[in-house]
Amino acid sequence: MEEIGSFVSIIRTDEARIEGILGEVDLPNQRIVVKNARSFGSEGRKLRGAQIPPSLFKGGCTTLGSRQIKDMEIILLSPQERNFPSLSQRRTGARNTVDGPSFSEIVKGEKN
Numbered sequence: 001m002e003e004i005g006s007f008v009s010i011i012r013t014d015e016a017r018i019e020g021i022l023g024e025v026d027l028p029n030q031r032i033v034v035k036n037a038r039s040f041g042s043e044g045r046k047l048r049g050a051q052i053p054p055s056l057f058k059g060g061c062t063t064l065g066s067r068q069i070k071d072m073e074i075i076l077l078s079p080q081e082r083n084f085p086s087l088s089q090r091r092t093g094a095r096n097t098v099d100g101p102s103f104s105e106i107v108k109g110e111k112n
Contacts, residue, residue, distance in 0.1 A: 003074050008034060010064065011071040015045035016052045018062060022074070030066040037062040 003022055010018045020037035039055035039062075046052065 007075045009073045009075065010034065010069055011045070012064065012068050013070045014052060014068075015042040015070070017041070017043060017045075018064075020062070023061065032064055032069075034062045034064065036060075 004025065006022050008020060008022045012018065017040040018034060018037050019040065020034040022032065023035035024033035026032070036059050038058040039052075041054040042052040043054075044051065
């Protein structure tokens, strides 16, 4: 699967954003593993209840099931761009973005 090793930005169903490197896609169990994961919290996206604060911990692995993923963006970055600490710092600058497949498309084995 060519998406393995790509930079991903994921919005979970609880509205928290996670960024990291797509490490594994477990199709039979409908799970993905994000390496070097960092949580940026809900960043004001939650409409009800308390916002989720960003996590101070970074660099771990996070496993997410398909029901935990609201949105996932696969981003192609040059080796130089991968050295930046956060995708959010690049959102205003130029980047090589590809409208990658959604998680459900990856699970189903579909391509854009």
